């Protein structure tokens with residue numbers, strides 16, 4: 001009999017919540033490790049996936065196990081896995097076509113994982129991959145931020161903002177951010193140089209000569225104001 005595990009599954013788009021079900025353990029490829037999931041985090045993309053907002057881009061077959069981010073312990077390694085072993089504490093973000101971290105076990109390619117630094121708990125590590133990769137790719141790989149560049153990071157108190165502010169500062173940039181007044185101290189403690197309340201201030205009237213904007217909010221806000 002196939003071994004079973006608990007997983008959070010959607011059977012139809014827009015169902016109010018995923019359902020906890022018994023499903024078969026994931027099938028491993030030679031480059032995969034099998035991970036016992038200790039922690040997983042919820043991102044905006046999980047809500048969009050659940051509601052079918054991405055189905056034109058990502059044609060998943062339902063039923064679907066949700067979840068992209070995870071941290072856990074390797075329980076088995078595939079025949080071609082070279083860098084990891086059973087017992088390693090790892091974290092990562094799975095490829096979009098292989099989501100399914102809201103489950104007891106996950107099969108994931110060795111190229112999509114890293115060892116958890118000793119300073120992080122499983123819960124802290126599981127909160128980082130998607131926001132960390134998004135922020136790092138945008139600020140480091142695409143913008144190639146350098147010492148003295150000026151960057152606006154809207155929504156500085158959110159998942160992306162809290163990580164992006166720290167990476168931008170590490171790269172030497174001058175960082176402006178928007179947030180509500182209650183989160184001013186938080187974003188300042190992360191290193192933001194200039195903080196604006198998006199409820200009372202129009203950033204376009206105050207900020208001049210910025211090199212980059214990490215516009216995660218989308219829509220017309222940025223185009224309308226600049």
Ligand SMILES: NC(=O)c1ccc[n+]([C@@H]2O[C@H](COP(=O)([O-])OP(=O)(O)OC[C@H]3O[C@@H](n4cnc5c(N)ncnc54)[C@H](OP(=O)(O)O)[C@@H]3O)[C@@H](O)[C@H]2O)c1
Pocket residue numbers: 043044045130131134154155156157158159160161178179180181183198216217218
């Ligand atoms: N999370 C990811 O990994 C990820 C990856 C790629 C793209 N994205 C996209 O990035 C956006 C933010 O994601 P998130 O995970 O950071 O969300 P989040 O954790 O919900 O944070 C959103 C932040 O935006 C702030 N905010 C609300 N209304 C605003 C406005 N009108 N102007 C400026 N800031 C405003 C809020 O600040 P206050 O609490 O101070 O009101 C909140 O802290 C979403 O559109 C998401 O789809 C996210």
